[in-house]
Amino acid sequence: MESWSVGVLEPWSPRITPPLQHSITPVLRMTAAFAIIAGLVVVSAIAAMSLRNLVHCALCLVGAFGGLAALYLQLDAQFVGLAQILVYIGAVAILIVFAILLTRGSEPSQQPSVTSTWWMGVAIAVLTFGSLAAMVLSSFVVLSSAKPKADVAADVAIKNIGTKLMTEYVLPLEVIAVLLTAAMIGAVIIAMKEARK
Amino acid sequence: MDILDQIFVSLKHWAVSWFPGFAQPFASILLTIVPIILVFAGLFAVTTVLERKGLGRIQNRYGPNRVGPFGFLQFAADGIKALTKEDIVPRAADKVVHFLAPIALVVPVFLSYSVLPFGRNMVPIDIDGGVLFFFAVGAATELAVFMAGWSSRNKYSLFGAMRAIAQMVSYELPLILSSITAIMIVGSLSTVKIVEAQADYTGWLANWHVFTPWGFAGFIIFMIAATAESNRSPFDLPEGESEIIAGYYIEYSGFKFALFFLAEYLGMFAVSALGITLFLGGWTAPFSFLTWVPSWAWFAMKLLTLIFVFIWIRGTLPRLRMDQLMNFAWKFMLPMALINIVVAGVWRFMPPGPVRWLSCAAMIAVPYVLLGRGLTGKERLTKRIYQYAE
Numbered sequence: 001m002e003s004w005s006v007g008v009l010e011p012w013s014p015r016i017t018p019p020l021q022h023s024i025t026p027v028l029r030m031t032a033a034f035a036i037i038a039g040l041v042v043v044s045a046i047a048a049m050s051l052r053n054l055v056h057c058a059l060c061l062v063g064a065f066g067g068l069a070a071l072y073l074q075l076d077a078q079f080v081g082l083a084q085i086l087v088y089i090g091a092v093a094i095l096i097v098f099a100i101l102l103t104r105g106s107e108p109s110q111q112p113s114v115t116s117t118w119w120m121g122v123a124i125a126v127l128t129f130g131s132l133a134a135m136v137l138s139s140f141v142v143l144s145s146a147k148p149k150a151d152v153a154a155d156v157a158i159k160n161i162g163t164k165l166m167t168e169y170v171l172p173l174e175v176i177a178v179l180l181t182a183a184m185i186g187a188v189i190i191a192m193k194e195a196r197k
Numbered sequence: 198m199d200i201l202d203q204i205f206v207s208l209k210h211w212a213v214s215w216f217p218g219f220a221q222p223f224a225s226i227l228l229t230i231v232p233i234i235l236v237f238a239g240l241f242a243v244t245t246v247l248e249r250k251g252l253g254r255i256q257n258r259y260g261p262n263r264v265g266p267f268g269f270l271q272f273a274a275d276g277i278k279a280l281t282k283e284d285i286v287p288r289a290a291d292k293v294v295h296f297l298a299p300i301a302l303v304v305p306v307f308l309s310y311s312v313l314p315f316g317r318n319m320v321p322i323d324i325d326g327g328v329l330f331f332f333a334v335g336a337a338t339e340l341a342v343f344m345a346g347w348s349s350r351n352k353y354s355l356f357g358a359m360r361a362i363a364q365m366v367s368y369e370l371p372l373i374l375s376s377i378t379a380i381m382i383v384g385s386l387s388t389v390k391i392v393e394a395q396a397d398y399t400g401w402l403a404n405w406h407v408f409t410p411w412g413f414a415g416f417i418i419f420m421i422a423a424t425a426e427s428n429r430s431p432f433d434l435p436e437g438e439s440e441i442i443a444g445y446y447i448e449y450s451g452f453k454f455a456l457f458f459l460a461e462y463l464g465m466f467a468v469s470a471l472g473i474t475l476f477l478g479g480w481t482a483p484f485s486f487l488t489w490v491p492s493w494a495w496f497a498m499k500l501l502t503l504i505f506v507f508i509w510i511r512g513t514l515p516r517l518r519m520d521q522l523m524n525f526a527w528k529f530m531l532p533m534a535l536i537n538i539v540v541a542g543v544w545r546f547m548p549p550g551p552v553r554w555l556s557c558a559a560m561i562a563v564p565y566v567l568l569g570r571g572l573t574g575k576e577r578l579t580k581r582i583y584q585y586a587e
Contacts, residue, residue, distance in 0.1 A: 055347060059294065062340060078326045082333040090336025090369075094362060097343055101359075158326050158386055 316493030357444025361435035392479030
């Protein structure tokens, strides 16, 4: 069947060769794409920490979120990537900029951007990175590297995630649902007008 | 008839085959993206003229009638004017963010076209999570609105941005919840699969989702939320010209203003196209004896009909107040969308027949009436009498 999709070029005529992706080795392609995206994430994250204007920081943080989403998408984790955009760029970033606007002026503050307790932040960052790296290196995905990429992509297909959430992980899902409902009711109670006495 | 139906697909494959082997993937991408941009930018140009003509007709005046035959070349004059105007940036504005905001708005809007099926085999990328992709890039536009409103350093533009974001966040919920019904019944997030699920016929009538109780309610909720999402009248508070002049793009002139205008209309087309895909059967024909009409022609006809409805509503309804807007979203649209999800579940598991039809319709109609009665409270809507006009 002929299709209009980009990248899905069926060799219906002898003039068409297979798409470009096959001519470059996957490892090299992965590295180039990863380098660009990782560079974007790191630069935006550093900018988010060091810029003086809080709104600029928030916008740079959005760049980091977007880079992470691109990273997930590039790894064929469609659901996580798209949910990252929907939740973090669509909701969390909006929440952050609203919080900045409603609580203080958007003028840059005069305080120095490096506080005296900077070594604590560095220590926490190193600890977090170390524990995450240990987790990743000891995970079964790395250890059983014989698994082909197509199988992993099928594992994280949206349908499989939905089925798992509704069967195996239904209790955690419901617990989170109750937690979110409680948080929402709390927000409504805080925002409610106090009853006249 | 198959040739006419697949003419654009065959044309593209034919054109791609002329390129040397290494360039073919790029040619394929280019030949998919450029026609989409050209067609929908052209549709935007035509719609601006048609809208002004239509509003003129509704308001009993002429509308544009000077440039070209019946004023139909007005968009060319407007475009040249926008291109040649001076680009004014306020001195206090945040220059970088001010410059980036229109780009950050237009790019996601164009991205959302990449998952819409415009005809049989005519979808730019058929991904597993097509609908999710659409909503994800749609959510990114809110930030662009904030960037525009904040970077202008103008109180009115900041007000406009706050209104726009509050409205978009509120109406995104009913928009997504109402489309969940179609996703539930089809069992897939892929836009192509959703259209294919509506492609067969019962007798001579198509199996479109809109012909079921939950589909009808979902379609109405979806289109109301879509009107609010694209900031169109009666939900055009963010640019309420009598209150806050022009909202978040007040400090934009020339071509940047044209980009905001373009993004607004293209967003409206995209969300209408998603509504067509989810509820109106995408590119399928409404009756089995009309399947000889090419699929892309059906899509175009449905899109133009929805655009006409948008113009009609804009000419008919007055603008809402902010509290009415929020009450409507949270107290009426959201409960109705949630009830509709339950109804879609019931529809899925009941045996087909008139009993299913009637019980599902009742499950929507009763809450609709009760919610409406409850929200109006003791107020009763009567004929308004103008004190000095009578």
